[in-house]
Amino acid sequence: MSNYLLDVQGLETTFKTPDGVLHAVNGVSFGLKEGETLGVVGESGCGKSVTMLSVLGLIPSPPGEIKAGKAMFFGHDLVKMTNAEIRQVRGAQIGMVFQDPMTSLNPVLTIGRQLEEPLMLHVGMNKKQASERAAELLEMVGIPNAKDRLSDYPHQFSGGMRQRVMIAMALSCSPQLLIADEPTTALDVTIQAQIMDLVKRLRNELGMAIIWISHDLGVVAGLAQRVIVMYGGLIIEEASVNDLYANPTHPYTIGLLGSLPRVDAKERTKLYSIEGSPPVLYNKPTACPFAPRCKWAMERCWKENPALETVSPEHRVACWVDTKTGRAR
Amino acid sequence: MTTYIIRRLLLVPVILFGVTILIFGMLQFLDPVERVSMYIRDTPKSDAQIEALITKYGLDKPIYVQYWKWLVGDVDPITNVRSGGILFGDFGYSRTNSQPVADLIKNRFPNTLDLTLWAIGPVIFVGIWLGIQAAVRHNKPFDQMARIFSIIGTSLPTFVFGLLVLMLFYANLGWFPPGRVSDEFSKIISSAEFTNYTKLLSIDSLLNGRFDIFLDVMKHMVLPILTLSYISWATFLRVTRSSMLETLRMEYVTTARAKGLSERDVIHKHARPNAMLPVTTLAGFSIVGLLGGVVITETVFNYPGIGATAARSAAQLDVITVLGFTLFTGLILVVSNVIVDVLYAFIDPRVRLS
Numbered sequence A: 001m002s003n004y005l006l007d008v009q010g011l012e013t014t015f016k017t018p019d020g021v022l023h024a025v026n027g028v029s030f031g032l033k034e035g036e037t038l039g040v041v042g043e044s045g046c047g048k049s050v051t052m053l054s055v056l057g058l059i060p061s062p063p064g065e066i067k068a069g070k071a072m073f074f075g076h077d078l079v080k081m082t083n084a085e086i087r088q089v090r091g092a093q094i095g096m097v098f099q100d101p102m103t104s105l106n107p108v109l110t111i112g113r114q115l116e117e118p119l120m121l122h123v124g125m126n127k128k129q130a131s132e133r134a135a136e137l138l139e140m141v142g143i144p145n146a147k148d149r150l151s152d153y154p155h156q157f158s159g160g161m162r163q164r165v166m167i168a169m170a171l172s173c174s175p176q177l178l179i180a181d182e183p184t185t186a187l188d189v190t191i192q193a194q195i196m197d198l199v200k201r202l203r204n205e206l207g208m209a210i211i212w213i214s215h216d217l218g219v220v221a222g223l224a225q226r227v228i229v230m231y232g233g234l235i236i237e238e239a240s241v242n243d244l245y246a247n248p249t250h251p252y253t254i255g256l257l258g259s260l261p262r263v264d265a266k267e268r269t270k271l272y273s274i275e276g277s278p279p280v281l282y283n284k285p286t287a288c289p290f291a292p293r294c295k296w297a298m299e300r301c302w303k304e305n306p307a308l309e310t311v312s313p314e315h316r317v318a319c320w321v322d323t324k325t326g327r328a329r
Numbered sequence B: 001m002t003t004y005i006i007r008r009l010l011l012v013p014v015i016l017f018g019v020t021i022l023i024f025g026m027l028q029f030l031d032p033v034e035r036v037s038m039y040i041r042d043t044p045k046s047d048a049q050i051e052a053l054i055t056k057y058g059l060d061k062p063i064y065v066q067y068w069k070w071l072v073g074d075v076d077p078i079t080n081v082r083s084g085g086i087l088f089g090d091f092g093y094s095r096t097n098s099q100p101v102a103d104l105i106k107n108r109f110p111n112t113l114d115l116t117l118w119a120i121g122p123v124i125f126v127g128i129w130l131g132i133q134a135a136v137r138h139n140k141p142f143d144q145m146a147r148i149f150s151i152i153g154t155s156l157p158t159f160v161f162g163l164l165v166l167m168l169f170y171a172n173l174g175w176f177p178p179g180r181v182s183d184e185f186s187k188i189i190s191s192a193e194f195t196n197y198t199k200l201l202s203i204d205s206l207l208n209g210r211f212d213i214f215l216d217v218m219k220h221m222v223l224p225i226l227t228l229s230y231i232s233w234a235t236f237l238r239v240t241r242s243s244m245l246e247t248l249r250m251e252y253v254t255t256a257r258a259k260g261l262s263e264r265d266v267i268h269k270h271a272r273p274n275a276m277l278p279v280t281t282l283a284g285f286s287i288v289g290l291l292g293g294v295v296i297t298e299t300v301f302n303y304p305g306i307g308a309t310a311a312r313s314a315a316q317l318d319v320i321t322v323l324g325f326t327l328f329t330g331l332i333l334v335v336s337n338v339i340v341d342v343l344y345a346f347i348d349p350r351v352r353l354s
């Protein structure tokens, strides 16, 4: 038995598209302890969202299909659960917040109604109790005049406030895990900071574990204890936040960190960016998917796909090259 | 919400004003001699008589004077009796039907209303229901069938479909009769023992407790209802389906699923209300289509409603009757579009609260 709250093993998800079968997630494994915050980073299209949606059984099928893997949560495999079973988990034990607060709330239903729904469904409250609790939840996420605003519609809220509502909704049934899929990407910087502060505060108060997806390493650094870096539907590096920032080991991570603007930069260094774009995979990768963009790439990188190897305690990397020496590992 | 409705209602007279200008403009294509026939029943004996009538009704006056007169008619200074004036319901005299146009509408419109109300039911409920079911079963056999059905529906003109139906069920199989009601019942209906509560035969027959008449009336109406509703069914199905498919891809639908709602609730409580917005707009447009369909359907089935009457009058160059019906149809369109607008606001808070 693992001591993980969520233990994902060998997850593979594909989509049937007109151009062929798209391999979005190609064998992802990670674990998350109770109360821990895990950051997930990677460029657009590397499979972050699909991984999390697969865990919650929210992949549209067809065209999507989970080909392999399991996701153990409290001793049950989420991947094998029936629809009825996984619905008991969604919203109740795992809450989810999405990227764009402008589109993730239903425009024709009141905020109150949308907040009450999970409470009535999972907690068994009646309409009146749920409505009182909904007001408390809004207050908890820092929305003034919470009671009066229950009858408002999403378009009467600003983007930041809507994301607060989404967070309140995801946390309404006190889940053990909150999955946040780029919740601040669509917001401007000051609002971003406010939402991060809110999440930190709620984490202290409620103690839930968090999976925080972002393509911004800076955002993740301020929040997570551990980070996984994804590329081509695979995890290519995993480490504690401090370790990752101090000793980035995979060429891709090094590139990502290089493209992060630093406030403490001594001189005006040119912002480094990785050339090329992430692959769209119509076959399960048999070589390292990053090789085409990698300046360390060796012959082996084009032939075999490296597995995650432990390079130091709690730090795992999938790369044939030792980037410190530039030679084979 | 109330201010929104009031604003809409205030627009009604403005639009109607535009409609009257348009129709009056069409009237001006006729020369005064033709226009004089709006006011008279008998053919005048001599040219002098006609001239006198033209002067009497002011058909040689400036246009705005004539327009005003057309709107309100005029009052005989001696008898104090008003004559003419569309605002007072005087649409002129129908030469081909030998009765005032207003009476003609009053007699024929209930028949048309009877038909369209029965047609709207299947259009809205079956069309929308099929559309939602097809979207939910995207690319499954049910969806494929629905698509074929709607392609046939939108590509087959009403008159072709109507004639096919007429040929098959009326001529070949002899299952359903054309017309309004069987002769034996038509006597009862016009007798004193039958009360006309609404003038809609299908409803009145039930209110009179005459289920046999109701069945007979429905037997006469089944084919027209089918024909009239078929095209709109198909259109509603298509629009509902595509709008629902689009809605099901929205992020808030994923949010609803992520909350643990059942697929039923996700579809009917979260997706459907949003998918209905374009369908409501379509409903506004399809009223126009439905009225066009009425003309064809009623003509094909020889059904005594305003559509068939207008078509017959047009064929006999009875301009006054056609204009009267046009004005009346314009009124119906304006009113029904206001209803659709209000309905739209009712389901979309962004419209209602802005």
Ligand SMILES: Nc1ncnc2c1ncn2[C@@H]1O[C@H](COP(=O)(O)OP(=O)(O)OP(=O)(O)O)[C@@H](O)[C@H]1O
Binding pocket: A015, A017, A022, A024, A042, A043, A044, A045, A046, A047, A048, A049, A050, A051, A060, A063, A064, A215, A280
């Ligand atoms: N419903 C779908 N149908 C087909 N392909 C899909 C679908 N959803 C995702 N994909 C594909 O799966 C791959 C991974 O997508 P995913 O959304 O997980 O990326 P991401 O890492 O979350 O990127 P982003 O930062 O843009 O959110 C992409 O190539 C994407 O095109």
Ligand SMILES: [Mg+2]
Binding pocket: A048, A049, A050, A181, A182
């Ligand atoms: Mg994503």
